Amino acid sequence: MPRKALYNVxxxxxxxxxxxxxxxxxxxxxxxxxxxxEFNRRGxxxxxxxxxxxxxxxxxHYQKTQLNKIIAHLESxxxxxxxxxxxxxxxEHVKGKGCLLIxxxxxxxxxxxxxxxxxxxxxxxxxIDFIGCLEKAQRMEQIHHNxxxxxxxxxxxxxVQGFAVNxxxxxxxxxxxxxxxxxxxxxxx
Amino acid sequence: MPRKALYNVxxxxxxxxxxxxxxxxxxxxxxxxxxxxEFNRRGxxxxxxxxxxxxxxxxxHYQKTQLNKIIAHLESxxxxxxxxxxxxxxxEHVKGKGCLLIxxxxxxxxxxxxxxxxxxxxxxxxxIDFIGCLEKAQRMEQIHHNxxxxxxxxxxxxxVQGFAVNxxxxxxxxxxxxxxxxxxxxxxx
DNA sequence: TCTTGTAGAGAATCATTGTTCTTGGAAATA
DNA sequence: TATTTCCAAGAACAATGATTCTCTACAAGA
Numbered sequence: 001m002p003r004k005a006l007y008n009v010x011x012x013x014x015x016x017x018x019x020x021x022x023x024x025x026x027x028x029x030x031x032x033x034x035x036x037x038e039f040n041r042r043g044x045x046x047x048x049x050x051x052x053x054x055x056x057x058x059x060x061h062y063q064k065t066q067l068n069k070i071i072a073h074l075e076s077x078x079x080x081x082x083x084x085x086x087x088x089x090x091x092e093h094v095k096g097k098g099c100l101l102i103x104x105x106x107x108x109x110x111x112x113x114x115x116x117x118x119x120x121x122x123x124x125x126x127x128i129d130f131i132g133c134l135e136k137a138q139r140m141e142q143i144h145h146n147x148x149x150x151x152x153x154x155x156x157x158x159x160v161q162g163f164a165v166n167x168x169x170x171x172x173x174x175x176x177x178x179x180x181x182x183x184x185x186x187x188x189x
Numbered sequence: 190m191p192r193k194a195l196y197n198v199x200x201x202x203x204x205x206x207x208x209x210x211x212x213x214x215x216x217x218x219x220x221x222x223x224x225x226x227e228f229n230r231r232g233x234x235x236x237x238x239x240x241x242x243x244x245x246x247x248x249x250h251y252q253k254t255q256l257n258k259i260i261a262h263l264e265s266x267x268x269x270x271x272x273x274x275x276x277x278x279x280x281e282h283v284k285g286k287g288c289l290l291i292x293x294x295x296x297x298x299x300x301x302x303x304x305x306x307x308x309x310x311x312x313x314x315x316x317i318d319f320i321g322c323l324e325k326a327q328r329m330e331q332i333h334h335n336x337x338x339x340x341x342x343x344x345x346x347x348x349v350q351g352f353a354v355n356x357x358x359x360x361x362x363x364x365x366x367x368x369x370x371x372x373x374x375x376x377x378x
Numbered sequence: 379t380c381t382t383g384t385a386g387a388g389a390a391t392c393a394t395t396g397t398t399c400t401t402g403g404a405a406a407t408a
Numbered sequence: 409t410a411t412t413t414c415c416a417a418g419a420a421c422a423a424t425g426a427t428t429c430t431c432t433a434c435a436a437g438a
Contacts, residue, residue: 021299022299022300023299023300024213024215024295024296024297025215026213026214026215026216027215027296027297027300097299098295098298102295102354103295103296105354105357105358106213106287106291106292106295106296106353106354106357107213107216107292107295107296108213108216109287109357109358110210110211110212110286110357111211111212111216116357116358119357119358120358123355123358123359148371150367151367151368151370151371152371154364154365154367154368154371155348155368155371155372157351157355157368158348158351158352158354158355158365158368159344159347159348159351160351161350161351161354161355162346162347162348162349162350162351162352162354163347163351164295164354165291165294165295165350165351165353165354166312166346166347166350168294168295168298168299168305168308169294169298169305169308169309169312170312175343176343176347178339178340178343179340179343179344179346179347181340182337182340182341182343182344183344186375
């Protein structure tokens with residue numbers, strides 16, 4: 001008997017990623033989020049509860065559908081080539097808009113422990129994945145055996161966040177690609 | 190005859206840096222800004238006009254009083270040692286709170302062209318200063334002559350922004366120090 | 379076709395927050 | 409000490425934005 005919903009939750013979450021990327025959390029207003037997703041207020045609050053809880057769901061969706069695809073390169077653990085593929089995709093991903101997760105950390109990290117946690121998990125994961133790839137690369141003799149794996153991984157992790165910021169300011173991503181070469185080149189044998 | 194103002198503009202701007210760092214731009218509310226600076230509304234709007242124009246002034250003050258001191262290391266142009274001193278001070282500066290300029294870029298960069306300009310100028314300046322130091326270092330034979338100066342400078346610039354993000358999440362800064370060593374170590378002869 | 383439960387659109391509400399206004403009083407000079 | 413500015417504190421106002429409510433209409437089963 002009931003009427004079926006016209007909206008698609010996945011679609012709503014995807015649209016919201018764009019809105020939050022453009023305006024930040026506090027800068028994004030419900031009217032725009034709802035309108036861009038072709039949603040309706042009533043449904044929104046029934047489905048998501050509040051703007052804040054909605055953000056958490058958007059972030060989860062963002063990680064699941066976007067970041068995970070990119071990090072998968074690192075987790076395939078093929079050595080240096082995995083790291084290279086990762087950066088290629090990442091640069092393309094953040095091009096002109098940055099990274100939602102990083103933006104949330106800089107805007108809300110101080111006040112919101114949940115966001116801070118999400119950020120920390122993300123960094124840890126990157127760190128661990130880089131270590132895996134570097135160890136593999138060392139075993140495959142793709143990189144010098146005297147490279148310090150732990151600190152190189154830390155360095156790469158910082159570097160990823162730097163990209164997320166630079167991509168907002170840089171029109172094109174040629175510079176980021178060049179910088180990546182400078183980073184990975186010297187590691188290789 | 191007139192009564193003299195009790196507030197000190199420099200002090201107001203400095204306090205505001207903290208507030209904006211903690212809550213972001215939209216998250217920072219006038220009540221807290223005014224209260225923390227021991228200021229009063231009337232004086233505030235007479236002095237600064239609006240919250241937005243105030244932010245620009247705070248950012249300028251932040252650069253003048255904080256970032257410039259740190260970047261000065263790079264502009265003293267002593268080769269590799271300048272870069273090392275820069276990172277030492279920078280890590281200490283962003284420890285536990287990040288960088289206001291970077292936070293503004295990630296929160297407002299998409300909507301506010303003025304913020305984007307400020308961000309771009311800052312990145313350009315870092316880039317140019319790194320190039321200067323690296324060239325000097327090469328002339329002084331502190332780094333290998335086959336290091337690609339331009340792309341290494343790009344890399345260092347990205348790296349700085351990465352620190353600004355990581356510092357918000359990382360409790361201590363030991364990790365950042367280790368990562369810096371990993372970065373600069375291999376450059377040296 | 380009639381009934382009914384729920385979706386959709388947007389009006390209404392309530393809270394928050396940026397900005398302006400009012401008022402009392404303090405400092406500096408004559 | 410009287411007078412004159414104009415500062416300090418915060419009340420008042422207006423705008424914005426998150427959330428709730430209302431009402432219409434549609435889809436699915438009886």
